[in-house]
Amino acid sequence: MDIGTVIMNKRKALGYTQQSLADKLNISFQAVSKWENGTNYPEMDMLPIIASVLDTSIDSLLGYKSFVHSDYDKRYDMKDYYWGITPNSLCYEIIKLQPPVKPLKVLDIGCGEGKDAVFLARNGYMVTAFDLSETGIEKGKRLAEKCNTYVDFLKADLTDFRATEMYDIVFSSGVFHFIKPEIRKELISNLQEHTNKNGIHAINVFIEKPFIEIPPDKDSNRFRWKSGELFMYYSDWKFHKMEEIIFDCNSGGIPHKHCMDTMIIERMQ
Numbered sequence: 001m002d003i004g005t006v007i008m009n010k011r012k013a014l015g016y017t018q019q020s021l022a023d024k025l026n027i028s029f030q031a032v033s034k035w036e037n038g039t040n041y042p043e044m045d046m047l048p049i050i051a052s053v054l055d056t057s058i059d060s061l062l063g064y065k066s067f068v069h070s071d072y073d074k075r076y077d078m079k080d081y082y083w084g085i086t087p088n089s090l091c092y093e094i095i096k097l098q099p100p101v102k103p104l105k106v107l108d109i110g111c112g113e114g115k116d117a118v119f120l121a122r123n124g125y126m127v128t129a130f131d132l133s134e135t136g137i138e139k140g141k142r143l144a145e146k147c148n149t150y151v152d153f154l155k156a157d158l159t160d161f162r163a164t165e166m167y168d169i170v171f172s173s174g175v176f177h178f179i180k181p182e183i184r185k186e187l188i189s190n191l192q193e194h195t196n197k198n199g200i201h202a203i204n205v206f207i208e209k210p211f212i213e214i215p216p217d218k219d220s221n222r223f224r225w226k227s228g229e230l231f232m233y234y235s236d237w238k239f240h241k242m243e244e245i246i247f248d249c250n251s252g253g254i255p256h257k258h259c260m261d262t263m264i265i266e267r268m269q
C-alpha cells in the first residue's frame with residue numbers, strides 16, 4: 001500500500017475527517033486530500049508527526065510491513081502443521097451454502113498455515129489468504145503445492161489490510177480477537193462493502209465471559225469480543241448461523257475453556 005492509502009485507512013480508523021486530521025497537523029485539508037489521492041506526498045520531516053497523530057510508526061506509514069513478526073512464527077516453525085490440516089467445519093458449511101458452481105472468490109483472513117484456504121481452493125474456489133506469520137504463509141504455499149492447487153497467499157497485517165476488490169466469501173477463524181475494538185467498525189465496513197450481493201461472511205471470534213478464566217495461551221495483543229458484538233455489525237444481513245458455544249481446549253498442554261461466537265451471514269442487497 002502506498003503512503004496515501006495508509007494515511008487514509010489510519011485516519012478513517014481513528015474517525016478523523018480530512019479536515020480534522022489537517023487541523024491536528026496544522027496544514028490544509030487539501031494537502032491531506034492530495035496525499036490520499038496520490039497527487040502529492042508528505043515532506044520527510046512531517047512523517048514523525050503524522051505517525052504520532054495517527055498512532056502508528058513511520059515504518060507502517062511507509063508500508064514496511066515485512067518487518068512486523070507474528071507471535072505465531074515460532075509456533076509454526078515445526079515440521080508438522082500446528083493446527084493440523086483438517087479443515088474447519090465452517091468450510092463445509094460454506095460449500096453447502098455457496099457451492100463453487102461458478103468462480104467464487106474467497107478471502108481467508110489470518111489463514112495461519114493455510115489448511116482452510118487450501119481446502120477451499122481444492123474444492124474449486126479462487127482463494128486469497130493472508131496472515132501476519134511469514135512461516136505460516138510459507139507452510140500454506142507448500143501445502144497448496146502438495147495438494148496440486150493454488151492459493152494467492154500473502155503476508156499482511158489485518159490492522160492495515162483493506163480489501164480493494166470484491167469477494168464472494170470472507171472467512172476468518174480464530175483471528176478477529178487481534179482487532180482492536182476502536183478499528184472494528186471501519187474494518188468490518190470495508191469487508192462488507194467488498195462483498196458481492198449474496199456473498200457470505202463466515203467468521204468466529206473469541207468471547208470474554210466473566211466466569212471463564214483467561215486462557216493460559218493468552219496472546220499479549222488479544223482483544224476478546226463481547227457476546228453478540230460481532231452480530232450487531234450485520235443487523236441488515238441474513239443470518240444462516242449465529243451461535244455461541246463454550247468448549248474445552250488443550251492447546252499449550254494446559255486444559256482450559258474458550259467461549260466463541262460464530263456466524264454465517266449473507267449480504268442481501
Ligand SMILES: C[S@@+](CC[C@H](N)C(=O)[O-])C[C@H]1O[C@@H](n2cnc3c(N)ncnc32)[C@H](O)[C@@H]1O
Pocket residue numbers: 070071072073083088109110111112113114115130131132133136156157158159172173174175178
Ligand atoms: C488462532 S490462529 C488461526 C489460524 C487459522 N485461521 C486457523 O484456524 O488455522 C490466529 C492467526 O492469526 C494470525 N494473526 C495474528 N495477528 C494478525 C494480524 N495482525 N494480521 C494478520 N494475521 C494475524 C496469526 O499469525 C495466526 O496465524
